[in-house]
Amino acid sequence: MTNICYLVGTAGSGKTMLTSSLQQYLITKGASLTTVNLDPAVQYIPYKADIDIRDYIDYDRLVDEYKLGPNGAMIAAADLIADYIAEIREDIEELGESSAVVLVDTPGQMELFAYRNSGLKISESFPKDTSFLTFLFDSSLVSQISGFISISLLATSVQIRLNLPVTHVITKVDLLKPHQVDDIIAWREDPYEAIEELYGMTREFSARAGQIIEGMSEIPLIPVSALSGEGLELLSAQISRVFVAGEDWSI
Amino acid sequence: MTNICYLVGTAGSGKTMLTSSLQQYLITKGASLTTVNLDPAVQYIPYKADIDIRDYIDYDRLVDEYKLGPNGAMIAAADLIADYIAEIREDIEELGESSAVVLVDTPGQMELFAYRNSGLKISESFPKDTSFLTFLFDSSLVSQISGFISISLLATSVQIRLNLPVTHVITKVDLLKPHQVDDIIAWREDPYEAIEELYGMTREFSARAGQIIEGMSEIPLIPVSALSGEGLELLSAQISRVFVAGEDWSI
Numbered sequence: 001m002t003n004i005c006y007l008v009g010t011a012g013s014g015k016t017m018l019t020s021s022l023q024q025y026l027i028t029k030g031a032s033l034t035t036v037n038l039d040p041a042v043q044y045i046p047y048k049a050d051i052d053i054r055d056y057i058d059y060d061r062l063v064d065e066y067k068l069g070p071n072g073a074m075i076a077a078a079d080l081i082a083d084y085i086a087e088i089r090e091d092i093e094e095l096g097e098s099s100a101v102v103l104v105d106t107p108g109q110m111e112l113f114a115y116r117n118s119g120l121k122i123s124e125s126f127p128k129d130t131s132f133l134t135f136l137f138d139s140s141l142v143s144q145i146s147g148f149i150s151i152s153l154l155a156t157s158v159q160i161r162l163n164l165p166v167t168h169v170i171t172k173v174d175l176l177k178p179h180q181v182d183d184i185i186a187w188r189e190d191p192y193e194a195i196e197e198l199y200g201m202t203r204e205f206s207a208r209a210g211q212i213i214e215g216m217s218e219i220p221l222i223p224v225s226a227l228s229g230e231g232l233e234l235l236s237a238q239i240s241r242v243f244v245a246g247e248d249w250s251i
Numbered sequence: 252m253t254n255i256c257y258l259v260g261t262a263g264s265g266k267t268m269l270t271s272s273l274q275q276y277l278i279t280k281g282a283s284l285t286t287v288n289l290d291p292a293v294q295y296i297p298y299k300a301d302i303d304i305r306d307y308i309d310y311d312r313l314v315d316e317y318k319l320g321p322n323g324a325m326i327a328a329a330d331l332i333a334d335y336i337a338e339i340r341e342d343i344e345e346l347g348e349s350s351a352v353v354l355v356d357t358p359g360q361m362e363l364f365a366y367r368n369s370g371l372k373i374s375e376s377f378p379k380d381t382s383f384l385t386f387l388f389d390s391s392l393v394s395q396i397s398g399f400i401s402i403s404l405l406a407t408s409v410q411i412r413l414n415l416p417v418t419h420v421i422t423k424v425d426l427l428k429p430h431q432v433d434d435i436i437a438w439r440e441d442p443y444e445a446i447e448e449l450y451g452m453t454r455e456f457s458a459r460a461g462q463i464i465e466g467m468s469e470i471p472l473i474p475v476s477a478l479s480g481e482g483l484e485l486l487s488a489q490i491s492r493v494f495v496a497g498e499d500w501s502i
Binding site: 072075112204215 | 261262263290292293294295310319320321322323324325326359360361362363366367389392397398400401402404405407408409411412414449455456459460462463466
């Protein structure tokens, strides 16, 4: 069985840093894990990738050979992932079989993974009941109510698109004051009052957006800091609950 | 007065091609317009940009001088836009004053414009009542119901984030069969039945997503093809209705 956790979030939300910190944390806890880099355009990753899409796709060659600009090359590189699905699946199955969890760090620009075809194809090539998404709420965006609602709808959009269960994390909480984290958690529990303060939305629309957010109350929301390590224990416990309740590394 | 229309949509949805076709169409109709390229990382644009962010931000220099990879350089370039807001605003006001409309082609990777700070700062630097978004529904994504719901929620997310009125267009309809366009329009009018066919969503969640989509029924949805010109007349009429009802170029 291959248990897969995809880390997904907007550009700069901290996917790669969280992958790195989570990897270190899980190794310290004695977990067996496989770490995958799925970003063909990344230059430096601060963790050891057991499987690396860059072994199959050479971004710089795409730029040179096809004279593509960065936008076109990034789209082409992300789309090319679909051509290597069989290889990637084989790699993941081979290493993942003996791992408690496979951490998958997805492309930096989220829309290339979530809204083009290769991300869907990758996620569909593994059983749904042993895969889930960790969606990153970038603290610099969600500390304001309009950003929070916007990213909540985005998370829902990605969840529907990839059709997988999800856990939410707030990243880089070391940059927030404690009351800001409390605010975000309070908005999720009762979004209506906060939404009403937003300029420019009709009452009907606010109510609908509120319902979507209220409907998220069952989804765990874990504040984490890849820098200080805050929240990694909770996130690790959540991964453990999803996949291997009761294993040693589950705190 | 400066009337601004931002073209926004996921990577590859056809923003630049639509900007180009719309520019040609409007010029043919005798409209006075200003066209702005806000993508610092684009290499080739098929239209004449009256204002071009690349005159201020040199993507290749960022790559060379700061040794950034493509992900980092794109984020840095998009974030740098915020440093030139005063200049960009001045340019737009100067040319836009005598134009019926200012078309703004936004960065290729939508999340860099919509979910980082510079997009919000640009949109906030002009009055809200003379700005609006044209959000592009990529036909290759929205011809399936899960993609349609997902992109509808994404459009709502971006609308809330940038806090501007919106018009929706389905792009590249030359790639769809007529019944596929009809399906998309039907899903919008009555999303519930289609949503029920989706695997893996609770009844409650489906109902909530349905309500959001039903709530969009007041937003125009225009099928367009930048290639064949289909729908440009309707889109142009919609821009005209928003800004300058009754002008000559308004068909």
